[in-house]
Amino acid sequence: MQRDNAQANISNNTISGNSDSVMDQLGTTTALMNTSSNVGSRPVSGSPRTPGSAGSFTIYIGYNDILLVQLFCSSVPSKYVLLSLWTDSIMYRKAGIASIKSKSLAQSKYKEKSDELAGNQITTLSRQFEQVRQSLELFASKHGNKIKEDPQLRSQFQAMCSSIGVDPIAYSRGCWSEALGLGEFYYHLGVKIIEVCMANQKHTGGIIPLHELVSLLNKNRTRYESEVSADDVKRSIRKLRCLGTGFSLISLSGGRLLVQSVPGEMNMDQTLVLGLAESSDSHVTASAVIDKFDWTKDRTDAAFRHLMQEGIAWVDDSDPCGERVFWFPSLMGSIITS
DSSP states (O other): OOOOOOOOEEETTEEESOHHHHHHHHTOSOOEEEOOSOOOOBOSSSOOOOOOSTTEEEEEEOGGGOEEEEEEOSSSOOEEEEEOOHHHHHHHHHHHHHHHHHHHHHHHHHHHHHHHHHHHHHHHHHHHHHHHHHHHHHHHHHHHHHHHHOHHHHHHHHHHHHHTTOOGGGOOSSHHHHHTOHHHHHHHHHHHHHHHHHHTHHHHTTEEEHHHHHHHHHHHOOTTSOOOOHHHHHHHHHHGGGGOTTSEEEEOGGGOEEEEOSSSOOOHHHHHHHHHHHTTTTEEEHHHHHHHHOOOHHHHHHHHHHHHHTTSSEEEOOOTTSSOEEEOGGGOGGGOOO
């Protein structure tokens, strides 16, 4: 095809002219030749202009903003040229990259701001916790004696301290020890708990209800000693864990607690038997356990065997019903002595 200097003419949604003029008009420098006679394009509107002289073009708008150009030339058969509008495609591509970069920058700034706000919150909370701790220290220094004498106030004070991660019992030095002496208080209480449990072990088998233990401790205290609460006893028993498995708390149904003062861990079956006995006037039979928990006879016998070996359960074969009855002295408050 010969090149000429004629400018491309745009009219009725068509462009005609030579190849160079059409390229200049469309703003592109490359074209892909397709010898297929039918690419499936469609004109924008109306009918395309009838081909003229050599070098004329007819423009069809294809799909996805691609132009289909029909080239007519006297020396070359009719061909279709797919023109990629590089000016528009680059503009779209730039817009897409710019959008991704903009989103990435925005996300980075959001993360920086989020980290800044989180850091400010942590700093503020740390400052507030420190203020609360200082306030508790001041309160302890002013009302230390009252805290030691009043078990309810002592329990509430311990709860406040625990909420900010302060354990006055663990402080052997400093203002907490000087103001409260709670560490010494609970250690002395622990010694008394051991004494009471050991004194009654032959009767209880090493198991005693928490409320009975609290009652005995308050009954035996001197006039110079403050009254103790169930919360005090639980805290002191937790401190006694350093002695091993000899002292622990056993939870029964309904939130009831027993204090175990003999070595060894009780499994769930034995705990359930204890709970059933407590709700049955301190005694229970094997058939009652089987009916209650739907256990096999072997499982029931294994639970009672351990309780008998540890001296927690006593056997009564003289019951009028003719069935062996297991009694639990630790649940009988009347035989627990001071």
